[in-house]
Amino acid sequence: ALDGRPFTVAVKPAAEGFTIRHRGAQARVLVLTPRSAELHDKLPPKQAADTSKMVLSPMPGLVVTLDVVVGQEVKVGEQVAIIEAMKMQNIIRAERDGTVKTVGPQAGDSVAADEVLVEFA
Known part of the structure; x- marks a missing residue:
C-alpha cells in the first residue's frame, strides 16, 4: 500500500536488479553491493541514439x-x-x-x- 491505498505493480528480473511497471510507468531498479554502486556512479551517462533522421x-x-x-x-x-x-x-x-x-x-x-x-x- 502507498499512502494507505493498495496498488499493483509488475516486477520482472533484469540485469543487476528489477524492472517495475505500474500502469504506463516503468522504472529500472538496481540492487547492488556498495562497491558496485560506487563503480556505477563513475560510469558516464548513456547517450541516446540520434533517431531524428x-x-x-x-x-x-x-x-x-x-x-x-x-x-x-x-x-x-x-x-x-x-x-x-x-x-x-x-x-x-x-x-x-x-x-x-x-x-x-x-x-x-x-x-x-x-x-x-x-x-x-
Missing part, C-alpha cells in the same frame, strides 16, 4: 505497405507505411521533411517496436 515502427506488427522508395522526397505528415498490429492498421507518417536514404522492411515483413522503417539522408 529515422522513421521507427511504434509497435511490433506486420508491414502492410511501405509507401516510399530510396531517393523520394518526403514532407512532414506524409504517409510512409502502414503497420498492422492487433488487427488494426496504423498509418505511419514522416515527422520531418527529407529524402529517403534507405528503406528497411518490405510489405509482408514482421517488424519489432523501434525497428527502422525508413532513414532520411
Whole structure:
C-alpha cells in the first residue's frame, strides 16, 4: 500500500536488479553491493541514439505497405507505411521533411517496436 491505498505493480528480473511497471510507468531498479554502486556512479551517462533522421515502427506488427522508395522526397505528415498490429492498421507518417536514404522492411515483413522503417539522408 502507498499512502494507505493498495496498488499493483509488475516486477520482472533484469540485469543487476528489477524492472517495475505500474500502469504506463516503468522504472529500472538496481540492487547492488556498495562497491558496485560506487563503480556505477563513475560510469558516464548513456547517450541516446540520434533517431531524428529515422522513421521507427511504434509497435511490433506486420508491414502492410511501405509507401516510399530510396531517393523520394518526403514532407512532414506524409504517409510512409502502414503497420498492422492487433488487427488494426496504423498509418505511419514522416515527422520531418527529407529524402529517403534507405528503406528497411518490405510489405509482408514482421517488424519489432523501434525497428527502422525508413532513414532520411
